Amino acid sequence: MTLEQRREEIRERYAHFFSPEDALRHPLYAGLCAQASSDDTLVDILLDTPEAQARPNLVLAALHDLALEDPNGELAANYPTAAHFAACSQSPDTPPREPSTAPPLDPGAVGAVTTWVRDHRDLVAGRMEGRSTQTNEIGRNAVLSAGVAEASQGRPVALIDLGCSAGLNLLVDRYRVERSDGHVLGDRSSDIVVHTEVSGRPMPTDTAQIAWRAGIDLDPPDLDDEDAVRWLLACQWPDDVARFERSRRAMGLWRSMDPRPRVTAGDAASSLERVISEVPDDLQVVVQHSWVATYLSTEAQEDLAGILRRVMERRPLAWLSFEHPRLVPGLGHPAGTVERIPGATTLFLEDSQLGPRVLAQAHPHGTWVRWEA
Numbered sequence: 001m002t003l004e005q006r007r008e009e010i011r012e013r014y015a016h017f018f019s020p021e022d023a024l025r026h027p028l029y030a031g032l033c034a035q036a037s038s039d040d041t042l043v044d045i046l047l048d049t050p051e052a053q054a055r056p057n058l059v060l061a062a063l064h065d066l067a068l069e070d071p072n073g074e075l076a077a078n079y080p081t082a083a084h085f086a087a088c089s090q091s092p093d094t095p096p097r098e099p100s101t102a103p104p105l106d107p108g109a110v111g112a113v114t115t116w117v118r119d120h121r122d123l124v125a126g127r128m129e130g131r132s133t134q135t136n137e138i139g140r141n142a143v144l145s146a147g148v149a150e151a152s153q154g155r156p157v158a159l160i161d162l163g164c165s166a167g168l169n170l171l172v173d174r175y176r177v178e179r180s181d182g183h184v185l186g187d188r189s190s191d192i193v194v195h196t197e198v199s200g201r202p203m204p205t206d207t208a209q210i211a212w213r214a215g216i217d218l219d220p221p222d223l224d225d226e227d228a229v230r231w232l233l234a235c236q237w238p239d240d241v242a243r244f245e246r247s248r249r250a251m252g253l254w255r256s257m258d259p260r261p262r263v264t265a266g267d268a269a270s271s272l273e274r275v276i277s278e279v280p281d282d283l284q285v286v287v288q289h290s291w292v293a294t295y296l297s298t299e300a301q302e303d304l305a306g307i308l309r310r311v312m313e314r315r316p317l318a319w320l321s322f323e324h325p326r327l328v329p330g331l332g333h334p335a336g337t338v339e340r341i342p343g344a345t346t347l348f349l350e351d352s353q354l355g356p357r358v359l360a361q362a363h364p365h366g367t368w369v370r371w372e373a
């Protein structure tokens, strides 16, 4: 491939990075991506990046990380989250702080950030080196909380989260999940609030009792490491200060816990049976994964599903899968009779007794849920 062909490939990635609706909600990132069609500054910075990592979101996260690191610097002026992070002493441990609404984007912001990248190319390239983007979206607890309740069958649960990232979704019972049907799940007193608009059939209303928890991730961020904390935050969009603050509080909760849920570094499929073998017999095993199988090859998805179904023959186990249905053909989830909502992520439950079924369709970050079961 010639250099120009490679540039064209990267330009294409920027061009397709945002849907028109997302572009309206994230004007700085949308503007930077659009700029890449006529200015190679953001294109060339990806030329030396290994193919698998050469994605626009890696550049965007590196810039956000640099803004969060130096919140009084020139770059940070265009990042509403940077001012918020500075007000929180750049720490997940400081008390909750009300997020303010991001101001309208300065018309010169896209040009200013692009110029800054041109002037600080090595710094940006250095921040990207060896990294990949990663998130841990606690908004998904809007749908996972109901899924775990349904899967628990009223029994205390051993919750295993595959591809758990830092493990924040193992704390599903520690957040206040406020639903538009008037029900609150989780910890009513928590200031970490997951709000969701719900529709469809009546949803479970009980909070599952979680008696044991463990996560497995290929590369779990270490929340004791300030750089890892900042990077996990930097992988979010900089104009959603409320989401940023909610993640910051969740990380603070995690850091304050003693003991913390166990998170094992490793491949989900290879480690799963060993982790399940450690669960006390009297607990209902619930294995969940959210936006993880999507990143596995079809063969790896088949392996994972095969392991889960084999274990199900030996002991009661409920498998909760929150993934984009078209991207996980190897999991063998049944299509069912549910009318697909475009762009929705589907929550499947398969268990030893009742077999597989669609529980819900939801926004990928849980901002709305349509309960189907």
Ligand SMILES: C[S@@+](CC[C@H](N)C(=O)[O-])C[C@H]1O[C@@H](n2cnc3c(N)ncnc32)[C@H](O)[C@@H]1O
Residues within 6 Å of the ligand: 134, 135, 136, 137, 138, 140, 162, 163, 164, 165, 166, 169, 216, 217, 218, 219, 220, 266, 267, 268, 269, 289, 290, 291, 292, 295, 296
């Ligand atoms: C998009 S993130 C989702 C994280 C989390 N489940 C959530 O909903 O916030 C995908 C996660 O899957 C992990 N992952 C990818 N492949 C994996 C594998 N084979 N085994 C374990 N974890 C994996 C990544 O390291 C990353 O943390």
